[in-house]
Amino acid sequence: MKGEMLEKTYSPSSFEEKHYKAWMEGGYFDPKPGEKGTFSVVIPPPNVTGQLHLGHALNHTTQDILVRYKRMQGFETLWLPGTDHAGIATQIRVEQALREEEGKSRHDLGREKFTERVWEWKEKYGATIINQTQKLGSSCDFSRLRFTMDEGLSRAVRKTFVDYYNKGLIYQGYRITNWCPHCVTALADTEVEHKDLDGHFWDINYPLADGSGYVTIATTRPETLLGDTALAVHPEDERYKNIVGKDVILPLLGRRIPVIADEYVEREFGTGVVKITPCHDPNDFEVGLRHDLPQICVFDDHARVNENGGKYEGLERFEARRQILADLEAEGLLVGERAHSHAVGHCYRCGTVIEPLASKQWFVKMKPLAEPAIAAVKNGDIKFVPEHFEKIYLNWMENIHDWCISRQLWWGHRIPAFYCDDCGKTTVSETDLTVCPHCGGKVRQDEDVLDTWFSSALWPFSTLGWPENTEDLARYYPTSVLVTAYDIITFWVSKMIFSGLALTDKAPFPTVFIHGLVRDNKGRKMSKSLGNGIDPLEVVEQYGADALRFTLATGSTPGNDLRFSLDRVEASRNFANKLWNASRFVLMNLDDEVAADPAATALATEDKWILGEFHRLVDEVSANLDKYEIGIALSKLYDFVWDIFCDWYIELSKPRLMNKGTAENAAAQSTLAYVLSGTLKLLHPIMPFITEEIYQKLPNSTSSIMISEWPQSRADFAFDAEMSAMERVIDAITAVRRIRAEKNVSPKVKAPVYLKTEFESDFSGATTFFERLAGADSLSFVKEAPEGCIAAATTASTVFLRLSDLVDTEAEKKKLSAECENLEKLILSTQKKLDNADFVARAPEAVVQKERDKLAGYEAALQNAKDALAAL
């Protein structure tokens, strides 16, 4: 309410909820048609696995800053929120809960009942996520909330699958896939985390069938020996030429297998002989195909040895390894063991060691999709900010593998492929089928679901209604920018790009703005297991959403990780508190009627100075935000509010504020209100709540700050002369303070200040300032240095303080001499630069002029310092 005072202490929890509610009710988050065009962003949908962490908070804050900024600038702004079903991740969580709470597995419930449970889970955590998003102040349009398994999005998924299939981009193949025996599903390459583990290399002798000796192979996984169908050597390896074509006896099982030659074998590695297990190694699989070798799978879905493993049947894979090694040892066939560190794949969700397993899966042919996606980035249609992330993207895209999209899960989009047992044909269909379109026989749908990323790949357009030709799609697609962390570039960003190009013929966004990961104060990733995770809501409760947002927004440069510590949040909160108290002061001194435009009042030098500073800030902050330099914009705002507005302007304004009813008082009020109001607007995208709370109480505010107009540039407020004048005054006051501080002069002791300067007129209205801010009981101008004074030199003036009792002449002489020396050095180096013909000739004129000005400044300061010295 206007005219009302602010509470004495800043307590964000007392008003944050109120304002958020008002924004929602006012419909301010919905896009409003504007002349400047549209600005749209889709949120990277958080997984419905649980709650939001600080990484999400960073992501959301970044987007909200951009969105609020654009909205205030008059763009028709849409920020579309939503959540992701997150296939494996969510299913695992629900299975875990089911086991812990009821001791049941998903199989006990059956597919339908289990899926219902997951939907319940989704409702619960989806709501939590929305609630958290709102607590952070995110200005999303919740009327357009989406979920990857919504009806509309599911239609988009089906349409995509069928389109790709009809274009020959989707195929089914019997391939080696990354198999997680714990999750019991195939994983995409990107879902496998490789970690270097200390393992062993075992040398095993395979007896030649003709009894002429042994062939020694080296392996890291002896248990797969059960599925060996050949040994391989390099065709040009002289050592083994004689055994190619011979047979060897597979140890333990006694099977006869051939020795073949294949160029895949590296002669220098191991013993130069490789066992070939087509079913359990991707390379061996290829070799097997080339040589028409039988495929013998020896593990089941849980990575236990199956019926092909003879007496090892039923053993878990690592137990089988121990047994087999022991047995080989007993038979004298194990002839060597040495330490060997190698990369082992782990499931990114549960951490289980991946088992490469041959199985039938669905794949997307990537080459044709990747090509336009590479071109779009190379030709600049899509830009990464910071730029270097495009290398990561391109590196991945250029080395693309086909994408395994089927998952042996229940939670997700079921693959729309229908198999007919009668005619054996497969039909892929956008609608559910019960009978075979070829023979009329009964069909059954594929049991598997699609990879989660298959649906999130469509997110920028499926959320807007694609494949329907909706109004939203026409208005807001392509989106304006995508904001996400770098760890998800290959998972998600790349897939949205090729999907958008393939399905909508357009890049889904022109810019990808990448941020880093939030780490703890020791630089470690935040995780449950380390117990170092911080709940964003706890931070919000303790310090306020604005302080959290401020911390996240200033924490790092784009693309770099951010170390999070509560110390930093506290500093942000202190900034909010500073702003709060400054605003309180301003409000306390404002009348009900204040001129909205200070230009209409009798402005003092200091008013013009702050107005000039403020408008310089407006231009810079806008330019920084346009370039996604949020941290830079924010640090300028911080400095302006604290160092310029609070520490100087407010202090300078006080004398006039006490003098009510005068023209100069009116000018001070108007300037204070104008600058504060404008500053709040500049801060609003970053700190929406506190700025709203204060703004509403300012005399000339209309409606909510959220929908107020972003400050404009003003040529009539470029007060260059006044800005220089005030800088001279400030320098001089600082110089006096420095002397007093160094001499430990009590604030109660007043002393006359003498000023020797060429810029006397700049100081004409400054006497009060010296009295209030520099402990002066008088200010007078001198042409010569007065005697018995301590002096300090600035660029524009020399100040003299008469503190006769305290003067330590020798110490002062030393100090001033040191300063003279320093200035002489600076003059010398600047002079040297200017004497350099190359510099003067080649450097831009502005740079040269700057050096000349600098030199003049140093010389003046030196003269001032010398005067001071002479006076002692």
Add this chain to the structure above:
RNA sequence: GGAGGCAUAGCCCAGCUGGUUAGAGCGCUUGCUUGACAUGAAAGAGGUCACAGGUUCGAGUCCCGUUGUCUCCACCA
């Protein structure tokens, strides 16, 4: 094995297209209950910008190499 990031004050980080006497915050030192704020205000100490070369009139900033560190990608058994 490939690719990339980072290395600046005791700590955590800025430093935008090369031109500043290299900057904040936290911490530290000295003195301060001045009527917005001790979640404050005044002043101050503290840096051979990892190391070694190069380009340039000029390098914390660009290039090459070295070292340290982090990350991503990768089917060497």
